[in-house]
Amino acid sequence: MTVVQTRSCHALKDVKDDILNLHFNQIIFEYTSVGPDMKTPVRLTGVISMNPAVFNKEAAPRALMFYNEFTTAKHGERTSQNEIDDVGFYMNKFQNLIAVSSDLYGWTLTEDKPQAYCCPEITAQESIDCWDAAMVVLKDQGYAIEGLHKFNVGYSSGGFSAIALQRYVDEKPLMIVAYKETYHMDFSYSDVFKEPLASHIQEWILSKDYGTWDINGLIGTEKISEVLTPAACNFKSGVGKMVYDKFRSNSLCGPGR
Numbered sequence: 001m002t003v004v005q006t007r008s009c010h011a012l013k014d015v016k017d018d019i020l021n022l023h024f025n026q027i028i029f030e031y032t033s034v035g036p037d038m039k040t041p042v043r044l045t046g047v048i049s050m051n052p053a054v055f056n057k058e059a060a061p062r063a064l065m066f067y068n069e070f071t072t073a074k075h076g077e078r079t080s081q082n083e084i085d086d087v088g089f090y091m092n093k094f095q096n097l098i099a100v101s102s103d104l105y106g107w108t109l110t111e112d113k114p115q116a117y118c119c120p121e122i123t124a125q126e127s128i129d130c131w132d133a134a135m136v137v138l139k140d141q142g143y144a145i146e147g148l149h150k151f152n153v154g155y156s157s158g159g160f161s162a163i164a165l166q167r168y169v170d171e172k173p174l175m176i177v178a179y180k181e182t183y184h185m186d187f188s189y190s191d192v193f194k195e196p197l198a199s200h201i202q203e204w205i206l207s208k209d210y211g212t213w214d215i216n217g218l219i220g221t222e223k224i225s226e227v228l229t230p231a232a233c234n235f236k237s238g239v240g241k242m243v244y245d246k247f248r249s250n251s252l253c254g255p256g257r
Contacts, residue, residue, distance in 0.1 A: 031133035047080035068154025068161035102130035124168035
């Protein structure tokens with residue numbers, strides 16, 4: 001990823017100052033993701049927004065937020081460009097949030113292409129890649145982000161994108177492995193995964209020798225229904241219910257959502 005620009009903004013654009021002090025700062029960066037075919041590498045832009053106190057490290061960040069932008073259709077209408085009112089309200093002096101947003105395919109560097117409007121899988125993948133790149137930028141810039149709560153938000157088409165992002169993450173084998181290892185869950189990988197994945201968790205995932213696309217190739221499918229055992233697909237009892245309940249209790253939308 002490459003930091004392209006930092007800039008100072010005001011959420012209401014034409015207002016020099018106000019009671020909420022809606023000044024905020026942005027770090028605009030480039031990162032590599034994939035196009036709508038889910039294969040072709042593309043360079044996209046993302047943006048990190050925070051109020052001046054957090055930006056200048058005078059105040060500690062309170063939480064991290066992935067902000068999925070609402071519908072845009074006109075040149076220059078992304079959060080890294082001119083459509084800053086909405087995210088700016090989140091960045092007011094009372095919140096101390098750090099927000100990450102993706103401009104997505106069809107905007108800025110790829111503005112000559114049609115946007116993948118409400119196409120869930122590609123939107124989610126580009127958002128995940130943006131988030132990962134933003135975390136590297138923040139760490140490289142010296143921001144204390146370890147252990148912060150994380151929120152995934154958006155409304156209108158941004159609400160669609162937020163749900164698509166959550167579903168995409170929930171459906172990946174990487175999340176099951178992460179939850180088992182992190183929360184020391186009491187099941188074996190052969191209980192939840194079919195072969196060949198069940199016998200290769202250490203080699204393919206825990207070794208960190210392979211990227212996500214490499215792992216999908218080794219498994220032979222990206223469909224979670226073809227990766228999980230029948231027991232793991234039963235959310236009402238046994239290991240399936242154990243995994244499902246753990247996912248629900250940690251849902252960014254709240255337990256039970």
